Amino acid sequence: MTIGDVRRGTAIRARGLTKTYGAGDTAVHALAGIDVEFPTGAFTAIMGPSGSGKSTLMHCLAGLDAVSGGEVRLGDTELTGLGDRALTELRRERIGFVFQAFNLLPVLTARENMLLPMQLAGSEPAAGWMAEVVGRLGLADRLGHLPHELSGGQQQRVAVARALLPQPDVVFADEPTGNLDSRAGAEVLGLLRSSVRETGQTVVMVTHDPVAASYADRVVFIADGRLAGEIDRPTTDSVIERMRALGTDDLLRARR
Numbered sequence: 001m002t003i004g005d006v007r008r009g010t011a012i013r014a015r016g017l018t019k020t021y022g023a024g025d026t027a028v029h030a031l032a033g034i035d036v037e038f039p040t041g042a043f044t045a046i047m048g049p050s051g052s053g054k055s056t057l058m059h060c061l062a063g064l065d066a067v068s069g070g071e072v073r074l075g076d077t078e079l080t081g082l083g084d085r086a087l088t089e090l091r092r093e094r095i096g097f098v099f100q101a102f103n104l105l106p107v108l109t110a111r112e113n114m115l116l117p118m119q120l121a122g123s124e125p126a127a128g129w130m131a132e133v134v135g136r137l138g139l140a141d142r143l144g145h146l147p148h149e150l151s152g153g154q155q156q157r158v159a160v161a162r163a164l165l166p167q168p169d170v171v172f173a174d175e176p177t178g179n180l181d182s183r184a185g186a187e188v189l190g191l192l193r194s195s196v197r198e199t200g201q202t203v204v205m206v207t208h209d210p211v212a213a214s215y216a217d218r219v220v221f222i223a224d225g226r227l228a229g230e231i232d233r234p235t236t237d238s239v240i241e242r243m244r245a246l247g248t249d250d251l252l253r254a255r256r
Contacts, residue, residue: 009040011170011202012061016070019056019225030056032225033070038170041200043193045213047239048222049246055174057222058206062095062172063087074169092121096163096171098192100178102155104147110154111143114161125165133161137191153184160191164201171195173205177212189215210239221246 019031030053038044038061048054059065061072063079072079074094082090097103104113114134118124125133134140137157147155156176163171173192177185193215195201205216213219214236221228223246231238 010037011040012072012074012204013037014057014061014070014072017057017060017067017072018069019053019060019065020068030225031060031068034222034225034227036220036227038202038204039218040202041196042218043196043203043216044205045216045219045234046204046206046222047208047210047213047219047243048228049243050208052222053225054206054222056225058172058174058204061204062097062170063091089121092117093166094169096166096168098156098159098163098171098173098176100175102147102152102159102179104155104158106147109144109146110139110150110158113147113158114143114165117162118166121166123166125167129167130165133164136194137161151184152180153187156180156184156188157191160188160195164195164199167199167201170202170204173203175207176205177207177209185212210236210243213239 014034014036017031017034018029021028021030034057046054046057056065060067063072067080070080074090077090079087079090105116108116115124134143137160139154139157139161142150142154147158150158171192176188176192180188189212192203192205196203196217205212207213214234216234217232219231219234219239221230221242228246229242231242
């Protein structure tokens with residue numbers, strides 16, 4: 001299956017999405033009516049200036065934050081209509097997460113951290129799939145290690161494995177290379193890229209880094225809580241040019 005084939009489907013979409021924090025004169029309108037779709041089997045990056053709403057958008061798409069208005073659909077399921085229990089089960093079974101801070105439990109081994117979400121859901125990966133993911137991530141000789149015995153790059157690879165093993169509808173990655181050096185960051189981005197290319201996984205990543213965004217099939221830009229354009233087949237230079245047009249200083253941080 002090629003990227004062109006799988007792009008005919010939509011993994012997750014938002015319609016008229018709004019998110020407001022506070023009320024009255026102190027209200028902050030983080031999202032101001034966003035319509036956006038993320039294709040199945042594609043790698044999409046979300047970018048924008050600090051405070052633009054990009055992380056809020058991801059949190060609402062992933063069911064981590066309640067929306068103020070509009071709707072989010074994961075496939076045919078409307079997330080905004082689910083109760084807390086149903087939403088928890090959906091996140092556990094159909095959504096994977098990779099965060100900047102790794103979010104590994106320090107008392108569990110790498111293998112136990114990888115399998116925890118599936119165990120909570122009462123399931124386990126097929127042996128062949130487990131072996132494939134662990135092998136692809138280069139973690140076969142690290143499964144018995146605790147997080148403090150792993151490098152930052154290895155910890156993030158464990159987090160990537162944890163997200164991929166349930167074979168979710170969508171993997172959300174929030175600044176997944178933010179705590180890594182450039183080499184480890186490139187490894188993690190390459191792994192996310194290969195999960196899309198080789199297994200048809202859908203990945204949605206929030207980043208401020210133009211280099212990280214260049215690994216994606218498409219970049220969606222957010223500014224002041226609204227869509228501000230997109231780029232297909234991005235390069236580092238094309239992303240920098242668009243970010244500069246948005247008047248952001250994130251480029252300076254990305255190049256430090």
